[in-house]
Amino acid sequence: SDSHSKCHELCFYLRLSGEKDGVIEITSRNGYLYLNGSLDRESKATHRLQVEALNEAGVKVKGPYSITINVQDINDNPPKFDKSKYYGAVWENSRSGKPFMYVSATDHDDPTTPNAQLSYSILHHFPNPYNRMLFQIDNITGAISTRSRVLNRQKQDTFLLVVTVKDLAGMSENALTSNTDVEITVKVNIWKAPPKVSIKENSTEPHPINITQVHWNEPGAKYELLQKEKLPRFPFTIDQNGTIYVTEPLDREEKELYSFFATAKDGGEELGRPLPIYVQVEDINDNPPVCQNALTIFEVQENEGLGSNIGTLHATDMDKENTINSRLQFRIVEQNPKIPSENLFIIQQEAGTFQLSSSSLNKRVVSNYSVMVEVTDKVFTTLCDVKINVIDINDQIPIFEKSDYGKCTILEDTPVGEVILEIQATDADEPFTGSSQIIYQIEEGDQNKNFIINTDPETNRGFVKINKVLDFEMSSTYNLTVKATNPEPLVHGVQYNSSSIAYFRVVVADVNEVPVFSKNTYIAPILEDVSVGTLVMTVMANDPEGDPIRYTLESNKRNWLRIDESSGAIYTAAPLDREVEYEYKVQVTATEQNKTSQRSTAVFILYIKDVNDNPPRLAKGHHLFFCHPLRGGVRAEIQATDDDEQLYSPEFTFSLGDSENIKSDWEISRIDGTHAYLSPKHTNLEEKYYSIPLIINDNGKPPLEGNLNLQVNVCRCSDEQRCFIEVEKHSGMPSTGMAVGILLGVLIFIGRMEKKPGSEFATARETLYIRSMFKPLKSLFPCNTFI
Template identity: 60%
Template structure:
């Protein structure tokens, strides 16, 4: 035997006497598994493939041959003498998956020597069957606006191969889509289940009016559709698009106050999908929504509606699946409550009171009786008609009044009324709609005509003397006029006014409506200097116009004289605050402003200053002209505020004050300096590449120092040892140019320019320490441990070291913040490497 592989060996057996030449040849073509004694065995054999040898059992005396029994199916056997177990044909997994045989060895007389043993042949499936659809053609129906991804039909295919293998694992897909007038597919198929559903595009665009039939060519492949040698099949699927069932009904009209037994069905909705759950929700929050919906989509009104309470309802119907997810878009339901005539007219007033003058002519409008009806406007249900039902008293005759039936306007029917005949009439007005009626009460007062003028009790009230500081609101005179018209009417009420002598409305007159007494009051402050005397003429009138032929005369006029006495008043400034802006560099004795005040009595005014703490200003006591008394300095105080005092020359006790505010504008008068908040040092020995930030400052406004220029003084040692490079507008880097520095303090001469107008330049000697550094990158100070107490210099050094450490950390935080801001605004400077280096430098 020649062995090959781990499972089979090739056989090169010569022909035996018990085998024919063709059998021997066949046996030579197949491989043998390991030979061995008789025992239970299992074989795994792929279906198909033709004849083959499975195994050779070896004989053990006294056995001389083998025999088999069981499920041989005419193709499985054993060569009795050699013990070769073989298959003389092809196995078929679809016909039989397992064959069980019994093999035993026998002696020369045919008696069993060993066995029987069970030989089990497991047939392994190969992919030799294509998938097949269970229908030759499929038909399905989909509703427009159906939910995307919700299946409306299935296709189903089977494969006779082993379902536990890829051979029978099927994958569905859509090969063709007819017609296809969108780039995106209108339908999709689940590649595992064969479920066909609309895509999002299909859910939106499917419309039976545009295209009611589609044909899909659906393909199914075995091997999960993952290999090129898979078997495939296809089928046509014809899909009919039908109109959506999910539609909002037309506006629903419900008559109010229905007497039907509720709930009453008013409409029905139907989802495109079966088994959905219907629900309603309101557009506006109501105490209770009088509508409900059944599980079948029937919408009910649950109680009678009242149009006067609410005339329209808007709510939404939704359909949900079992998980609570919306199946379709909500439908809006509109309900309009129709009016019925269920409201009687209502008088707007319990009693309508009207007035009519006794001289009114026939046909004159007296007033309007107002009634309302809560039924729907501009319909017969709310149309009102008016009719006078009765008149009390009927004196001097009936039917003195007429009412317009559609407007409720009351008019005199004919002649004028006379108060002597009756001062009051009571009418009952009948107001009706098509079904109801209401009585409105009307009371008509006949009022006296204004044929009497007011007459003053005296024509001249003399004079009164008042100090000019008499408070506003003071009553200075009481006046009285009488009117013989009917009391408590517009004809007898008196209105007093200043007819002459008061052009500025300095006085007002208030009237007591019950007594017609007038009270003259001060309305505006008196001023002796402006108006020392008032010659007033007061007139008395009625709010109602006089009847024709009657006019006001001198009896309705009264004279009154007011004398104003002078009171000494303090000076008055032209304004409470005097402000101006000057440059801080103006010379001494420069005029900055002029303040002005006057004395009401005409006295001369003297000026002085109070609160001039810096002695910057002086004032001409006679003219109010304010000058600079010394040089100004914006950096000391930018807004300078003091008080100006105006005093009467004859009476120093009479004085007034006003504020003087001086805004100082900046000039470039401060030289730039180096900020010395923290010491500048480099660690000894200098290794090269170090640098430190230095900052320029200037006391002037930012306008003048927004950009500083840094440079080294033109000195040999300075330029040989140091270099300066720009960092930003206010900072620069100082770097040593070599490493050969001693451990000491160096003076580095730096020229600063503030670029102001004009620019100022300053030479500054910056002290830079080259020192041994501690682990915190600060100068290290050695302590003389031989002495129990440090010297004063050493104590100062220790303190300096501590302050350096603290200052270094604070400054590091400041520069880190500056660094972050600069990163946001622009790119990093070329010589700034990273944050670690910046921390080291600071």
């Protein structure tokens, strides 16, 4: 009974309650939880249980205690599309990359895990008349868009896409998938440019006026107009229905054709390509004829015959050319005086050309006539004034004051336009008329038109000028024959004779000219590794007088070149180095040997082409450090460079020296063409300096190799992860004098450091050492002393 009583107090069993769902059980004596079925996270992700300890009498002695069981997800649910088949529509020639429909799938697995991360793709595309994928899908959002603007409803109006979705973000072969069909219809794109609009100018209708309209394929688009050219004012606007208006009357004479663009946007993004809009301004007859001159003057000889042309009256009209609006007609409305008859002149109605209606002009009776002409375009009329001067007949020829003007000597460098000779002829006809006006022409001796003669209209004096640059070496003498004539023809029976002809000779005197180079700038490429004495180029200069020339070089600052004084041949005089200077520019001087003041210069540019003559090197210092004790995965980055020209991205290869000890402790790994990592192979390296041989090869032809030693310090580090060197401890605090001495010494040391920069590692050590030296001084100086 005692044993039974003791068991009644100490023996117990366990009871499980809560969300067991019939699948979670417990062994009552030892407390093992076990599954009596399978769990399903999608049905229940968390099970909350309670456990109690009961004695043999069924009385609770402990508990209850809470137990929470979280069911971890496995990828046991394939993704499923929301629809078994999707239908979409796209406009032909629509903008590529803009989604026109979406597909969507769901996955019942845990959304916080890759099991429910979905990726969309297009599996098949039917049909494919363009032999390339026309559609694309955003693998994250399921947005479908076109890849280009080639869709054409007439060529193919429907497509079927097979779209697949994968879980595990599509990154695993074990991903679960589902497919769906997407049927796409190509719809007619109504976003098209309207025909050219024609508007009559100077419209009196109330503005704005509706002139055309554009439509986007779907409602809700916002329309804008874009100017194609910058105008002082832009007389067009568009409303949100796509209706385009002209806001004010237009003037064809100001601008005949307007060209601009209409765009449709959704939230600032263009929905389609801009449409060109053309507005043609139609002409109306709104401009009167305009006389070209306020007074038009004609001359007519008194012996002119019936029907002779006197001249043409010119008028213009700003309306559109070659249209009825700019067609002009002429009519004489008044003639003064009206003697010897009222209608002495007639005018061609369409051309405005005056003709004589009789041969009864007599200068002694009437010397000039005033004629008023009406010019009309059928709407507007303008009156033009014409004066007709009756002039004496041209029965007198010009006569030179002398037939031979002798010799005229000039220097060959006489400037163009300078007068070298004055000549004079006279005419006995009526002054200041076409019968007495004189024109001088060089008849012989000047085939190249080196000279020109201008006439003073008041005095009929001729001025012989230089028309082109003269050259003694080309021609030293010109024997010129000059003829004097009138603009009006001579009367019948009168002819020009020897009295209207004069002669003179122009002698060109030689001027000693400077040598002339064949070019102002000479350019020669050359490789930088050519041997000294290589011929680079020969420059040439000619002296117009044929004097011998001596060549020299100036600004030859590096003395890389020399020139043959006689031939102008330029040679290399020293080794070239593109890395020092790739464009070497000197001045070549050509000097007449007989007259050193006569000299000219040209520029010679030597473009030095690169060869692979510089081995790779490190872009920064050779010193690295690692903190001791070493941790796994530590590494230090190094960068290589090369002084040679890099036409493309440099490609360097990195390797360690042949020492087995080095290779057993260190390794180098490539990052890219210029960078690599140096890392220890294990963490058992001692705290000391290591000298690591490094080999860097470039990709030149032939390649070059750079050999150097990396200085690596494995050291104890401070909290700032820099090598730390402990300073010697001092007994007692330093005196003020000692502190000042230490401070001055440190400042002197810092000054030396600034004058002689060291490696990164050395600088870090020195900085830490200085900081440690300042610590004993804190008690001697106020804090702001160290700020």
